[in-house]
Amino acid sequence: AQSVTQLDSHVSVSEGTPVLLRCNYSSSYSPSLFWYVQHPNKGLQLLLKYTSAATLVKGINGFEAEFKKSETSFHLTKPSAHMSDAAEYFCVVTQGGAQKLVFGQGTRLTINP
Amino acid sequence: ETGVTQSPTHLIKTRGQQVTLRCSSQSGHNTVSWYQQALGQGPQFIFQYYREEENGRGNFPPRFSGLQFPNYSSELNVNALELDDSALYLCASSSWTSGRTGELFFGEGSRLTVL
Numbered sequence: 001a002q003s004v005t006q007l008d009s010h011v012s013v014s015e016g017t018p019v020l021l022r023c024n025y026s027s028s029y030s031p032s033l034f035w036y037v038q039h040p041n042k043g044l045q046l047l048l049k050y051t052s053a054a055t056l057v058k059g060i061n062g063f064e065a066e067f068k069k070s071e072t073s074f075h076l077t078k079p080s081a082h083m084s085d086a087a088e089y090f091c092v093v094t095q096g097g098a099q100k101l102v103f104g105q106g107t108r109l110t111i112n113p
Numbered sequence: 114e115t116g117v118t119q120s121p122t123h124l125i126k127t128r129g130q131q132v133t134l135r136c137s138s139q140s141g142h143n144t145v146s147w148y149q150q151a152l153g154q155g156p157q158f159i160f161q162y163y164r165e166e167e168n169g170r171g172n173f174p175p176r177f178s179g180l181q182f183p184n185y186s187s188e189l190n191v192n193a194l195e196l197d198d199s200a201l202y203l204c205a206s207s208s209w210t211s212g213r214t215g216e217l218f219f220g221e222g223s224r225l226t227v228l
Contacts, residue, residue: 043218043222090156099144099168099215103157105153105154
């Protein structure tokens with residue numbers, strides 16, 4: 001079975017500083033990996049996806065993630081945090097067949113002024 | 114806005130009761146998935162419907178059931194409610210092709226509290 005582990009339950013950064021949200025995956029074959037964001041009282045939104053093309057994936061709002069097979073990682077980064085980035089972020093892997101998404105536990109990102 | 118609407122947004126039930134949650138999918142989408150998100154946890158897959166048929170199910174008991182209608186809207190029914198059913202229930206719609214690449218469009222959810 002495929003799974004993802006988000007290594008930090010809570011990350012706090014100052015506005016204008018870099019963001020790093022860490023995710024490791026476990027998969028018996030080439031995975032499809034995603035990051036979704038959940039703002040308070042809003043639906044989950046797809047940030048970016050990796051589906052075996054380029055290993056560096058760019059998403060919306062300046063976020064990007066790098067797929068590293070040797071490290072089984074898919075960390076999410078952003079060069080400069082903005083107050084509007086405060087949200088819950090989920091690393092996700094697909095499990096084949098019924099398009100089932102397998103979510104990590106989430107990382108809550110707090111941005112300090 | 115994703116175009117996926119869920120109702121009701123909040124509801125309170127007592128243990129043993131039954132609940133029906135509703136979802137209208139985004140225009141052009143024929144696939145609907147339901148997820149349960151307990152407080153402080155990531156969403157967990159309940160089941161998916163495609164062309165009115167269940168097309169996969171997660172590790173949830175049979176008292177969780179669903180329907181998809183010809184207009185692709187969907188219902189989630191939960192019978193014999195238990196305290197642990199308290200959660201945010203998320204509906205996600207997709208086309209069959211976008212869903213296969215993990216691109217789901219989520220509604221804002223229905224928050225169920227079981228007392």
